Amino acid sequence: MCGPVLIIPLCLPAQVDAAPMDVGGTIDLAHLAEQVEILRDPSRRLDLDAVLQLPPQAWQGYHDRILRFGYSDAAWWVRLNLRNGGATPRHLILQVGEPQLDEVDVYQVRGTQTVARFQAGDQRPFGDRPLHSRAVAVPLALEAGESSLILIRLESADGVYDAAALGLWDSGTFEKKQKQETWLWGAYYGALMALLAYNLLLFAATRDRNFLYYCLYLGAFGLWSFGFLSGFGFAWLWPDQPSWNNAFDVLIPGLMQIPGTLFVVYYLQTRQRSPRLHRLLIALTLLVQIPSLLLLVQTTGAPQLHAQMHLLTSTFIVLHSALTLLYLVAGIVVLRKGFRPAIYFVLAWSFLIVGGLIINLLRLPGVLPVNWFTTHSVVVGSTFEFLLMALALAARMKQLETDKRVAQASEQALQRDYAQTLQQQVAERTGTLNQSLDRLSAALDAERIAKDEQRTFLDTIAHELRTPLTVIDTIAQNLLLDAGDGDTATLDRYAKILQASQRLSGLLDHQLGDDRRSLVRNQIRRVRCDPAVLLQDAATAAALWADRHQIRVCSDDLPEVVFCDPDLTRLALRNLADNAVKYTPSGTRIILLGGRGGSGGVWFEVADQGPPLPAEEVEQLFNRQFRGSNADGTPGKGLGLALARRMIEDQGGSLNLTTHSCAGLCFRIWLPGPDAGDAVGAP
Known part of the structure; x- marks a missing residue:
């Protein structure tokens, strides 16, 4: 059963049985719509038989140059009577609308018989078309004296009807017209490709992201125009995939706004110049993608969204238009803030917006006149936009060069000042450095003089000490010889005097000799030494001061060789052993021992059974000129431990007090292995 038929007057009152149009002569009618009648089918369910049964009063006369149904959820029927009044058959071509029409059905009825039926549109395979034409074109054959009724059914899936011209030509005129249109479109796309290549070269040369984003926008616009606006994509690239037209119709325009917005925000620098407008541009760009994606899902056959088709289309158009207008507003705002290159940007977007506005208003009956400019407003507007945008980019480059020259001049001025x-500053610091060098040179000279004086002093001391030591040594030897078989205590005292004088003489000969002078040398000499010999030497030296002390040496765990400075190590061990004898009660035990340490090192310990130290004295024990409370009456200057630690630390080792309990004191020396420094051969 057919649905209701709603008649809406568009131009003139209804006409009944319009006279047929004679096509017997030369035919070149580009605006055949002035001769047709129309019928609105809100249910979209009327078929050919139902339409043929309608009374003549159901049809409405139409006197506009093109078919303009605007935004409508109905299907539309168009009726045209043709008559061949000539003496020969006529073969004509009827062209219906533009490539964007979704569904177009054309019927040729002669009397009560349908002699031809054609189905076309961008929602049907391109191969179903009787003629290879971007717009729907069908052949019509009329014998001499024959009349035919032409019925055309138009339907839009999204309720948007683009303005559709209705033309009738003979085959020769039609072919000529097709070639002219193809040539014009070729010139348009050639200019677009040249502009795209030019901006790509500029991007490759400058690495300015504005050129890249503009190239992406140009490419997306060209792809949309080629695939949808002109219909070449459907005709040449995907003729068997009509669903791809939907992607170019709804998805590409939405995605095209992404590089468009990126270009706008980077070219106008909206983040710095107008942060609030910048955020609005980004948000609206993302918002446009939602209805675009939903429309794509709907047009690919999601039934649950079919009822929302018109709402989504309207939402997409509103958001898309709002974003395009916002581009223009952003350009005006930035221009008013003093960014002069924005004037070309504003003009460019103005042309494109005007072109888009004209093509949308052209869909509405009687709003705008029909001419070449209005029907091609998008092409004209986009052409001016591309040219002006090229000027805008050139102006921006010029502005950048000007800014660069200003920055370079400022930088050069800063460099001169700097x-x-x-x-x-160099002159001042050079003077300061020269003064410092003079002071350093004077200090080095003073140090050399001091060292020379020190050597002279030590030579004098050594010379002056050797004479009395020789006397003491001679007297001690004579006393031992004269004592003969005297008492043991006397002989022991004479022996200690002799050993002490010999020890001091050895120290003078070894440390202050011409080939050593170890007290004034600057380098540590780590050589191979026998650690057991060093321990035994310290024990022997301490025995001179012993008062019935029990001195023991434990060297079984020591390695055969240790790398150290033997002179410094010997003096440090002697100092520790001497202190153990001097500050412990008579008859107590003193132990000198050693062993292997980590990383090839070695350790020595000197432990006694003397009284413990107060806690407050332990921290000061290694300070120079510090003497403990137990040192009363014992000769000394408080320098021994400080010097001993210095001698060990100069070799990379350590000297510490490890035990200070009631069991006595224990001092530990640790010396590193051979990897800590270069070792030379044994002395």
């Missing part, structure tokens, strides 16, 4: 300041 050079002058630097020269002054």
